[in-house]
Amino acid sequence: MTTTTATLLASAEPLASAYDVALMDLDGVCYRGPEPVDHADTGVTAARDLGLRMMFVTNNAAREPQTIADQLSSLGIPTTAEEVMTSSQAAAAILAESLPGGSLVLPIGGPGLRMALTEAGFRLAESAQDEPVAVVQGFAPDLGWRDLSEAAYAIAAGARYVATNLDATLPTERGMAVGNGSLVAAVTNATGVAPVSAGKPEPEIFRQAAARAHGRRPIAVGDRLDTDIAGARAAGIPALHVLTGVSDARDVLLAAPHERPSFLATDLRGLSAPHPAPVPDGEWWTCGAAAARVTGPEPHLEVNLRGRTVELDPAEPVTVSLDAWRALAAAAWAAADAGTPLTVRQVPVLEVVAPR
Template identity: 45%
Template structure:
């Protein structure tokens, strides 16, 4: 029986929350990626993080055991620099709000870096933990004067070992508020980064893999590629049910081990052992026992998603009918009380 890897010649994989968390690899991720490589499916590592050089990202991945070289890494800083180069004459001065890694990408496409906001014809903005008020003020001056403005990404938060902290999108919001202008966006969910990654790979059938609905999945949908959401990072089952069409994944899986499973088993659809149907009071009713399923809770979610997405979608309460259904709903953390919601999710709310 064919599996998900048989249908794809490249994986466009997110990093944090998908392949690693903090300093360690997500359990099973290294085996999954190296196994895919042995079967001829390359992985291109696609990250919105613009603060590190591709060679440093590749080095980190290799240390964890992933088959990665500099040419396998695509960052939002590369995509942002390419966007600027298409719009500006060679040698144009660009104000860089970000790290040296971002500045090097700008220089690498034939542009120059300036610290003078009055002389800048463009501003590129990427995450740096050292960004302060003066840098944001200079960016505002240049943007307000008409400079081309490209944001590497607009992620509102950045996952850290201390929990979510302000990401590049929060800094972009400062300049947006002060200047009254909107940036062009290079990173996910905007299509440029994934398109560049797919073009570099030379592949014909890509699969976007990630842990966030509002960047990875929305980005994959924006470039009309199938998507696999893994529950090893940010987005959870309640968010999946509530997701609007642009954020809905093609496949759902616990982790990357699912790459060797048949695609039909991972897609939201009716699943053996479970029955999902709309309730009279606007709820979803889950019944059955998931008998024979290797992962009863996730199969319950796939069944629920198929029914809910075929209707109006949106936030919903799930009413379990029977002890097995109650166990599955509890394991998934789905809302069952009067206060339906996504648990304060930013991945759905921000969309």
């Protein structure tokens, strides 16, 4: 795998043909809680028809791979347990690299975490009194004070500390709920010990998933810049960002270099489409029929569509085409890299219209 550049890439052929396996995020990409994301089922089906294999990679550590596979299948995305990679499995693999088989580990989390540790050859402790050599903390909706305190007791006694992920929030159908990272913060605050994280944005989970899928040309797909995209970039894997979850189109324009995606789409239908990359033309960046630039003593964005130039009012939401969004992202990133970064007050809320 090669390191991706901090700008948009071009693909003259559909991404599903250019790459051999998609490392797919779940929450915000395929579903939100129990509800499907629009066009996720047809997007995956079309990509598979073009030869793209799927590996679903999730920071969710509570559920077993088969449970996740069953949910995806019920939503029109036929999936086997072997096509699911959880952060619990990644955490177990990290421990297996340095601890002998049969070591006693305290799981703080759900059945998916317990299963991953057992399959990796570890024995499971029930409390800190069992003197575990390691603690692995993953999200479960019924975790409480007693569980977190057992983790703190074991860590204070010298146990190694691993977290499945550090996501502060968890997307649900009702909005953002408390995530594993917020619960980990309580244990860290009590012990002064920060865990090793196995999940996104750490690169190891992407590398493990690509290796399991025998992927030679993997592409990551996600909705969060700070986890999905940052983790893919850290692993040297190109990433497609979709607008069906957490990070919106304006967030992409303001993204730091290590969180910039390689490709942009509104949803998973973008896997079956070619992706033109913006190219510089003087102070403009052009993509298809659209062009954009950052200009002025007080930097602001302008977009040009078919010869008509419009200055974007940051106080007014604006609807743009997918190519215009690509051009705007390239212009904003180039300005930031040249020392003139835009702020959230200079970029309007963007609604991106997918091509028909």
